[in-house]
Amino acid sequence: MGNLRANLSRTDRALRLALGIACIAAALAGGVGGHAALALFLFAWVPIVTGLAGWCPLYVLFGVSTRRL
Amino acid sequence: MWTARLKWYAFLGLVLFVLALDAVRTALYPTQLDTSGRLLLDGFVLTGGIFLLGLLFAFLQRQEEILERQNAELFALHHAALDLGGELGLQALLQKIVDGARELVGARYGALSVIDREGKIEAFVTSGISEEARQRIGPAPSGKGLLGVVLRHGQHLRLAALGTDPRAAGFPPGHPPMGSLLAVPISSRSPFLGNLYLADKHSGEPFDQADEDSLVRFATQAANAIDAVHAHERLRAVAIEEERLRLAREMHDGVAQILASVNARAQAIREHLRGERLSEAIALLDRLAADARGVHAEVREGILALRATASTSGISGTLREYLDDWQDQTGIRVEGTLDEQIRLLPESEVQVLRIAQEALANVRKHSGAAAVRLHWFLESGLATLEVVDDGRGFDSQRPAHDGRPRFGLLTMRERAQSVDGSIEIQTSPGGGTAVRLRVPVGRGAQLAARRTA
Numbered sequence: 001m002g003n004l005r006a007n008l009s010r011t012d013r014a015l016r017l018a019l020g021i022a023c024i025a026a027a028l029a030g031g032v033g034g035h036a037a038l039a040l041f042l043f044a045w046v047p048i049v050t051g052l053a054g055w056c057p058l059y060v061l062f063g064v065s066t067r068r069l
Numbered sequence: 070m071w072t073a074r075l076k077w078y079a080f081l082g083l084v085l086f087v088l089a090l091d092a093v094r095t096a097l098y099p100t101q102l103d104t105s106g107r108l109l110l111d112g113f114v115l116t117g118g119i120f121l122l123g124l125l126f127a128f129l130q131r132q133e134e135i136l137e138r139q140n141a142e143l144f145a146l147h148h149a150a151l152d153l154g155g156e157l158g159l160q161a162l163l164q165k166i167v168d169g170a171r172e173l174v175g176a177r178y179g180a181l182s183v184i185d186r187e188g189k190i191e192a193f194v195t196s197g198i199s200e201e202a203r204q205r206i207g208p209a210p211s212g213k214g215l216l217g218v219v220l221r222h223g224q225h226l227r228l229a230a231l232g233t234d235p236r237a238a239g240f241p242p243g244h245p246p247m248g249s250l251l252a253v254p255i256s257s258r259s260p261f262l263g264n265l266y267l268a269d270k271h272s273g274e275p276f277d278q279a280d281e282d283s284l285v286r287f288a289t290q291a292a293n294a295i296d297a298v299h300a301h302e303r304l305r306a307v308a309i310e311e312e313r314l315r316l317a318r319e320m321h322d323g324v325a326q327i328l329a330s331v332n333a334r335a336q337a338i339r340e341h342l343r344g345e346r347l348s349e350a351i352a353l354l355d356r357l358a359a360d361a362r363g364v365h366a367e368v369r370e371g372i373l374a375l376r377a378t379a380s381t382s383g384i385s386g387t388l389r390e391y392l393d394d395w396q397d398q399t400g401i402r403v404e405g406t407l408d409e410q411i412r413l414l415p416e417s418e419v420q421v422l423r424i425a426q427e428a429l430a431n432v433r434k435h436s437g438a439a440a441v442r443l444h445w446f447l448e449s450g451l452a453t454l455e456v457v458d459d460g461r462g463f464d465s466q467r468p469a470h471d472g473r474p475r476f477g478l479l480t481m482r483e484r485a486q487s488v489d490g491s492i493e494i495q496t497s498p499g500g501g502t503a504v505r506l507r508v509p510v511g512r513g514a515q516l517a518a519r520r521t522a
Contacts, residue, residue, distance in 0.1 A: 004127050035105040042109065046116055057123020060130070061076045 006054035007065040016051030083118040153294035166291040167196040176267035184262040205243035214238025226252040229275035251276040257292035259299035327364040405443035417488040428456040436460025454506040462496040
């Protein structure tokens with residue numbers, strides 16, 4: 001990821017990590033079942049990975065950045 | 070801008086692809102997945118696709134930035150080379166180098182040290198620091214600490230934080246705080262030795278490899294410009310030396326000889342007076358007076374020639390003034406035309422002027438002419454000077470009447486050759502003399518025009 005220029009602010013990253021963890025927690029808590037639980041598991045990695053990398057591919061596509069230059 | 074549009078197309082293409090994939094799957098396997106399962110799968114493919122596209126465009130963006138940066142650097146280097154090339158004073162050139170380097174890399178502060186033979190800092194030129202700040206900092210650095218490291222080893226230096234390097238000696242009081250540092254040596258072929266320093270990028274990031282490469286390339290251009298200044302200074306020194314020798318020769322050939330003759334005649338007159346041969350004494354006195362007039366004319370012409378130097382208004386203006394004065398002094402009528410548009414390099418203009426003066430001095434001394442025509446014009450891309458008199462001319466195959474070679478003509482030839490020009494002399498006894506000088510215009514004129522622009 002060395003060549004990727006970060007486009008997420010600290011707050012953005014923190015929110016994404018919190019969201020990812022919340023997704024996993026919700027799936028584990030068993031409140032949801034079936035496809036919804038699978039969806040939570042499968043998509044939790046998106047905010048976690050982007051939050052950890054500080055880089056979001058969708059932001060690249062739409063030319064957005066929450067990081068102050 | 071085209072990448073922004075391409076991103077949108079790529080994203081829409083991905084969405085369409087996922088929808089098409091979903092449609093095909095539903096048509097082929099209508100009972101395999103329920104709606105939530107289909108959405109889950111589509112969402113997964115879409116997310117994966119977005120990641121791939123994101124990576125691809127991030128890479129493209131990076132390449133585009135690198136290209137843009139290289140383009141800007143080439144442009145800046147080109148401009149800097151043009152700018153530096155036109156500068157012929159060392160102090161002004163050094164200031165331009167350090168300003169140009171700072172602008173090229175986008176640094177807040179810049180400095181250039183000139184190092185003497187003993188490896189000590191001889192001069193220190195700064196950029197980005199106000200005069201008041203310089204006053205507050207005090208005397209220029211002597212080469213201790215990090216400045217000394219670069220000097221002694223001639224290496225490149227790139228530091229993210231100046232203060233953390235163990236070799237740093239710290240800043241004197243009043244020095245603005247500086248973080249990152251980039252330094253490269255300026256290696257020129259001339260005796261010049263120096264280093265170029267930049268500190269703190271405007272972006273706040275430390276200097277990277279690309280900055281270092283840019284600065285090294287710029288330092289090469291700077292070294293070439295410094296070499297050119299040294300070459301120009303050497304040429305000037307040689308020209309001054311040649312001018313001194315010419316003056317010495319002219320004084321020896323002209324004034325000194327006439328004064329020797331004046332002395333001999335004065336002694337002869339004394340002998341005639343002692344022997345009371347008055348008529349002989351009077352005849353010699355007349356010749357003595359003629360000699361004195363001769364030497365007077367020689368000295369005045371010399372002073373006039375020294376006073377006339379190629380000015381900023383160009384050689385035509387200088388020649389016109391000189392011709393007016395010369396006509397008044399000698400009483401020989403001057404006619405002709407001068408093309409105001411012709412511009413040469415300053416050193417070429419000086420030589421053309423001296424050749425014109427020498428040719429006119431010969432007209433006065435030897436030709437006995439009543440009128441002289443002088444034309445300065447362009448012919449087949451060559452600046453041409455023509456000096457034609459209606460005097461007695463001479464036999465060019467025979468040496469001068471005193472048996473010595475014609476030094477004046479020799480000097481004119483040397484002068485013409487020194488500016489890649491050629492000289493042609495047409496003469497015959499009783500047929501007047503024509504001196505024709507041709508000097509190339511091309512490069513010299515372009516340079517002169519650029520300097521005056």
